[in-house]
Amino acid sequence: MKKMLSFCLVLALLSGLCGGAAAQREEFDGELFFTVSRIELSVVGESEDIYIGSLPRELVTWESDDESVVLFEDGVLTATGVGSTTVRATCGIQQLECQVSCLAETKEALMAMDKQAIRAPKRYPPIVDQSVNSFFQDAAIIGDSIAYIMYQYETQLGYLGHPLFLVRGGTSLNGFVLHYKNIYYKGDEIYLEDAVGASGVKKVFIMLGQNDLGYRTIDETFQSWDILLERFLERNPNLEIYLQSCVPEWKNLYEGNSKNDTIRAYNQRLKEYAQEHGYYFVDIAPYIEDHTGRMATVYSMDSSIHLNQEGCVIWMQALNAYAYWKTMGEVV
Amino acid sequence: MKRILALLLAAVLLLALAGCSGKKTSEAPVDLKNVYQQMQEKLPRMMELDETMQLNLLGIRSEDCAQAVVAIFADGLQADEVWLLEAKDAAALERLTEKANSRVAAKLDETEFYLPEQYAVVKQAQLITRGNYLALLISPDVEALQAIFETGVK
Numbered sequence: 001m002k003k004m005l006s007f008c009l010v011l012a013l014l015s016g017l018c019g020g021a022a023a024q025r026e027e028f029d030g031e032l033f034f035t036v037s038r039i040e041l042s043v044v045g046e047s048e049d050i051y052i053g054s055l056p057r058e059l060v061t062w063e064s065d066d067e068s069v070v071l072f073e074d075g076v077l078t079a080t081g082v083g084s085t086t087v088r089a090t091c092g093i094q095q096l097e098c099q100v101s102c103l104a105e106t107k108e109a110l111m112a113m114d115k116q117a118i119r120a121p122k123r124y125p126p127i128v129d130q131s132v133n134s135f136f137q138d139a140a141i142i143g144d145s146i147a148y149i150m151y152q153y154e155t156q157l158g159y160l161g162h163p164l165f166l167v168r169g170g171t172s173l174n175g176f177v178l179h180y181k182n183i184y185y186k187g188d189e190i191y192l193e194d195a196v197g198a199s200g201v202k203k204v205f206i207m208l209g210q211n212d213l214g215y216r217t218i219d220e221t222f223q224s225w226d227i228l229l230e231r232f233l234e235r236n237p238n239l240e241i242y243l244q245s246c247v248p249e250w251k252n253l254y255e256g257n258s259k260n261d262t263i264r265a266y267n268q269r270l271k272e273y274a275q276e277h278g279y280y281f282v283d284i285a286p287y288i289e290d291h292t293g294r295m296a297t298v299y300s301m302d303s304s305i306h307l308n309q310e311g312c313v314i315w316m317q318a319l320n321a322y323a324y325w326k327t328m329g330e331v332v
Numbered sequence: 333m334k335r336i337l338a339l340l341l342a343a344v345l346l347l348a349l350a351g352c353s354g355k356k357t358s359e360a361p362v363d364l365k366n367v368y369q370q371m372q373e374k375l376p377r378m379m380e381l382d383e384t385m386q387l388n389l390l391g392i393r394s395e396d397c398a399q400a401v402v403a404i405f406a407d408g409l410q411a412d413e414v415w416l417l418e419a420k421d422a423a424a425l426e427r428l429t430e431k432a433n434s435r436v437a438a439k440l441d442e443t444e445f446y447l448p449e450q451y452a453v454v455k456q457a458q459l460i461t462r463g464n465y466l467a468l469l470i471s472p473d474v475e476a477l478q479a480i481f482e483t484g485v486k
Contacts, residue, residue: 145409145442145446148409149408149409152379152404152405152406152407152408155379155381155385156379156406162384164388165388165389168438168442169409169442169443169446169447170441170442170443170445170446181441184389184390184391184434184435184438185388186387186388186391187387187390187391187392187430187431187434187435188391188434189434189438301408302408302409306408306409308407308408309407
């Protein structure tokens with residue numbers, strides 16, 4: 001009988017503790033959020049932190065349905081074996097899941113796999129309520145031909161609520177800075193900074209650099225960023241600047257991948273640059289790359305740098321997810 | 333005699349009026365959407381631009397147009413583009429012509445060293461005005477589009 005009583009006491013204490021913790025969690029204001037809705041880790045041992053929610057990690061319970069495939073601790077995934085499973089974060093009444101796979105035991109085994117598998121996308125952005133696209137209604141999307149194609153699909157699908165597009169094919173940061181390539185705004189060719197000023201947009205989402213990296217160093221490209229963004233801020237000191245990472249190029253597996261190595265180094269520098277200057281960094285590239293660091297085949301329009309409709313949709317979903325995350329706790 | 337003269341005058345006036353009304357019938361507005369529909373089988377998948385997009389991308393002001401059908405290629409970097417506009421007056425037509433020329437210049441610049449096949453297509457672009465109607469036609473099949481436009485606005 002004593003044993004029974006003490007067992008009940010322990011149970012009561014435990015449930016009290018759990019209830020307390022749950023209550024504490026429910027009281028906490030914040031949201032669970034992952035960088036991905038689905039991810040394929042390439043090889044065993046690979047890790048990735050997918051948690052960017054506003055709830056502190058210590059208040060969250062992390063679970064993996066199959067720890068022989070992946071461990072999920074403090075928001076960090078670590079592949080332990082080949083296979084697929086689901087991971088889950090729980091806090092009070094909130095719960096969020098993510099599909100996770102691991103493709104191969106080793107890099108050698110990975111490269112010996114079917115091409116279709118290793119040229120598939122590694123990450124898929126979170127899918128959020130599209131009403132968040134009001135975030136882009138006072139924004140301009142700025143870019144070259146890659147963004148021009150996104151303009152076409154955005155116009156047809158409306159994923160971003162039809163922001164202003166200031167795009168021109170074949171252009172570069174250098175072209176905009178030296179004014180040998182300008183923007184056509186309302187039918188007139190004017191300087192990009194003047195178009196930004198005249199349009200009255202409050203945010204700019206810029207993806208540029210891809211064409212610069214073909215003939216200029218990363219250092220030179222960042223000198224152009226300095227000049228261009230200074231000009232933007234002269235026109236509108238309150239402008240919010242969002243720098244998007246450049247997407248990787250599609251390359252054949254037998255070709256070298258040095259251009260994508262350069263793009264990766266450039267994107268890393270862009271992230272640091274944004275942090276140093278108080279700009280925002282929106283990392284699009286991870287959603288476009290495959291297991292080899294090239295553009296995933298299903299997103300390639302022309303076996304080059306341009307995204308097809310599927311790729312542009314992923315890009316827009318990533319922007320919407322970013323907007324959701326950015327406004328978490330404000331308007332959402 | 334006076335009666336005969338009055339009758340003749342009336343007949344002349346009636347004939348003149350009939351002539352005017354006949355002329356008016358032949359100048360009834362052309363439905364540019366209908367003209368565009370006829371062009372569609374000669375075109376790849378296109379997307380039509382609304383007034384805001386026409387203004388922001390191309391500088392076409394709705395206040396200059398009695399009608400405007402504008403479509404660009406929908407799936408990438410092909411140069412195909414069609415503008416079918418009816419200007420409100422001669423001054424508007426001049427402004428729209430200037431924007432069309434500007435667009436051709438921009439497309440030539442964008443494609444010259446980058447997309448040589450598309451550059452060749454843009455080089456054959458046709459900018460046609462008939463009365464207050466304007467067509468900018470950029471297509472590998474530009475002659476067929478031109479014929480449809482010419483027939484449509486005749």
